[in-house]
Amino acid sequence: xxxxxxxxxxxxxxxxxxxxxxxxxxxxxxxxxxxxxxxxxxxxxxxxxxxxxxxxxxxxxxxxxxxxxxxxxxxxxxxxxxxxxxxxxxxxxxxxxxxxxxxxxxxxxxxxxxxxxxxxxxxxxxxxxxxxxxxxxxxxxxxxxxxxxxxxxxxxxxxxxxxxxxxxxxxxxxxxxxxxxxxxxxxxxxxxxxxxxxxxxxxxxxxxxxxxxxxxxxxxxxxxxxxxxxxxxxxxxxxxxxxxxxxxxxxxxxxxxxxxxxxxxxxxxxxxxxxxxxxxxxxxxxxxxxxxxxxxxxxxxxxxxxxxxxxxxxxxxxxx
Amino acid sequence: xxxxxxxxxxxxxxxxxxxxxxxxxxxxxxxxxxxxxxxxxxxxxxxxxxxxxxxxxxxxxxxxxxxxxxxxxxxxxxxxxxxxxxxxxxxxxxxxxxxxxxxxxxxxxxxxxxxxxxxxxxxxxxxxxxxxxxxxxxxxxxxxxxxxxxxxxxxxxxxxxxxxxxxxxxxxxxxxxxxxxxxxxxxxxxxxxxxxxxxxxxxxxxxxxxxxxxxxxxxxxxxxxxxxxxxxxxxxxxxxxxxxxxxx
Ligand SMILES: Nc1ncnc2c1ncn2[C@@H]1O[C@H](COP(=O)(O)OP(=O)(O)OP(=O)(O)O)[C@@H](O)[C@H]1O
Ligand SMILES: [Mg+2]
Numbered sequence: 061x062x063x064x065x066x067x068x069x070x071x072x073x074x075x076x077x078x079x080x081x082x083x084x085x086x087x088x089x090x091x092x093x094x095x096x097x098x099x100x101x102x103x104x105x106x107x108x109x110x111x112x113x114x115x116x117x118x119x120x121x122x123x124x125x126x127x128x129x130x131x132x133x134x135x136x137x138x139x140x141x142x143x144x145x146x147x148x149x150x151x152x153x154x155x156x157x158x159x160x161x162x163x164x165x166x167x168x169x170x171x172x173x174x175x176x177x178x179x180x181x182x183x184x185x186x187x188x189x190x191x192x193x194x195x196x197x198x199x200x201x202x203x204x205x206x207x208x209x210x211x212x213x214x215x216x217x218x219x220x221x222x223x224x225x226x227x228x229x230x231x232x233x234x235x236x237x238x239x240x241x242x243x244x245x246x247x248x249x250x251x252x253x254x255x256x257x258x259x260x261x262x263x264x265x266x267x268x269x270x271x272x273x274x275x276x277x278x279x280x281x282x283x284x285x286x287x288x289x290x291x292x293x294x295x296x297x298x299x300x301x302x303x304x305x306x307x308x309x310x311x312x313x314x315x316x317x318x319x320x321x322x323x324x325x326x327x328x329x330x331x332x333x334x335x336x337x338x339x340x341x342x343x344x345x346x347x348x349x350x351x352x353x354x355x356x357x358x359x360x361x362x363x364x365x366x367x368x369x370x371x372x373x374x375x376x377x378x379x380x
Numbered sequence: 381x382x383x384x385x386x387x388x389x390x391x392x393x394x395x396x397x398x399x400x401x402x403x404x405x406x407x408x409x410x411x412x413x414x415x416x417x418x419x420x421x422x423x424x425x426x427x428x429x430x431x432x433x434x435x436x437x438x439x440x441x442x443x444x445x446x447x448x449x450x451x452x453x454x455x456x457x458x459x460x461x462x463x464x465x466x467x468x469x470x471x472x473x474x475x476x477x478x479x480x481x482x483x484x485x486x487x488x489x490x491x492x493x494x495x496x497x498x499x500x501x502x503x504x505x506x507x508x509x510x511x512x513x514x515x516x517x518x519x520x521x522x523x524x525x526x527x528x529x530x531x532x533x534x535x536x537x538x539x540x541x542x543x544x545x546x547x548x549x550x551x552x553x554x555x556x557x558x559x560x561x562x563x564x565x566x567x568x569x570x571x572x573x574x575x576x577x578x579x580x581x582x583x584x585x586x587x588x589x590x591x592x593x594x595x596x597x598x599x600x601x602x603x604x605x606x607x608x609x610x611x612x613x614x615x616x617x618x619x620x621x622x623x624x625x626x627x628x
Binding site: 115116117137140141143145147149150151152153154155156160163164165167168169210 | 386389393396397400401459460463464465467468469470471472473474
């Protein structure tokens with residue numbers, strides 16, 4: 061299995077009026093064919109700059125990269141032939157219609173039957189009814205579906221998705237995840253996507269690269285990253301009137317698999333665990349069997365902030 | 381060959397959008413008539429009776445149309461830069477030159493659509509022009525339009541921010557217009573003004589158009605044609621190098 065992307069010492073320094081900005085430094089990584097990779101990092105970490113370099117929009121100021129076998133510097137056209145980019149800000153003309161944009165893209169990539177290809181993509185991304193709408197009238201979620209359809213119409217080998225689900229509501233986000241998962245199922249496709257959300261990386265990616273201030277600070281599978289820093293937390297607001305019952309119940313919860321620790325503060329139970337969703341039913345049943353009422357329940361997962369805090373000692377909110 | 385095909389693809393898509401924008405199209409078509417009807421009567425009085433005023437005035441209006449129509453072509457690039465459309469084209473395996481040329485051809489064609497009714501009305505008002513000369517002038521104006529539109533794109537791409545675009549075009553187009561003799565003959569002013577006007581490529585193109593309208597295929601016409609072609613080549617070269625430099 062060859063690799064879809066290799067970079068070595070890739071870097072970009074922007075010269076600005078207030079001095080140089082090192083957006084990306086010494087980035088070395090490899091992405092295998094058919095892998096889905098997440099670029100994770102706070103605002104300004106260098107995710108977009110990395111994708112722009114790999115998609116020929118920005119000249120690296122250091123290092124080299126190969127995409128789908130094409131050298132970034134010496135064969136940019138070869139790179140462009142093999143990739144699709146869904147930019148953070150999209151890329152449609154405001155007054156052009158959905159169909160215009162898909163047709164143009166199909167033609168630019170010399171697809172054999174542009175009309176049919178455009179129709180197929182509209183069907184796949186539920187855009188058929190919006191075909192004649194100017195793109196400026198689309199909602200955020202509709203626009204993102206169009207961006208994705210444009211980026212994928214030519215069936216590229218390597219796909220870059222820059223924050224594909226930013227600013228989408230949960231249903232639209234789920235829908236988009238479905239499209240990205242469908243890509244993952246295709247044997248010949250490699251995906252690089254950027255996100256701020258560990259749960260998104262968790263849901264979609266085989267491997268995650270964490271960037272901070274332009275540097276690669278960690279590289280692992282989402283599961284192992286979370287393991288490294290521990291716990292989901294289940295918080296339950298319960299009617300714990302009888303202390304004896306409470307202590308006994310706490311003990312039996314602590315004995316459940318995947319539970320790390322259980323703490324009680326007044327009427328509140330905090331259960332530190334792995335895989336909270338897998339555990340939830342049993343916790344609830346245990347409480348029920350003990351005759352304890354529940355008034356509220358909350359599940360918290362480690363966030364990107366937690367990962368960051370663990371890896372860098374600072375939170376994502378502390379920007380440069 | 382592939383660059384040519386790319387150009388056609390971009391041209392076709394841009395033209396379809398432009399033709400669908402009915403309001404802009406209507407304004408573009410009405411504008412020349414407004415000039416013709418407002419200035420024409422004044423001009424017929426101002427010029428010596430021996431001269432056919434329309435032979436002087438219609439070529440001027442044609443060039444003015446070219447100057448202001450295509451001079452603002454870059455305006456249409458601004459939303460496309462802002463929306464990320466231009467970058468999307470850059471990520472596609474498309475000739476950089478084609479991205480520019482496709483748009484330029486569209487701008488030039490729209491200019492042609494505006495120019496033809498202007499010429500027709502000129503004839504109706506009594507312009508006694510040589511038809512072959514008029515046809516040659518039309519081609520000359522379209523070539524000029526390619527050059528001017530390309531410079532307009534250079535401004536849209538090259539200026540540090542988009543707010544500068546309109547003032548920049550205005551401050552260039554108005555002196556260019558005055559110094560070309562579109563409305564008033566420049567050679568009647570002071571020597572320094574005449575000298576300055578000779579640095580203006582549009583002046584040569586206008587003189588050539590006026591000559592061609594009378595049916596003269598003389599050195600004036602030849603110089604004007606050469607200037608228009610040179611202007612187009614130089615502007616497209618600058619424009620495409622800017623498109624390329626922004627990309628790698
Ligand atoms: N054209 C530019 N000129 C100067 N600095 C730039 C330019 N583009 C990006 N930068 C800087 O490079 C750094 C990385 O930016 P980048 O857009 O890659 O971050 P990001 O990880 O995509 O952030 P976000 O999550 O906000 O999209 C930032 O400090 C940014 O200000
Ligand atoms: Mg970004």
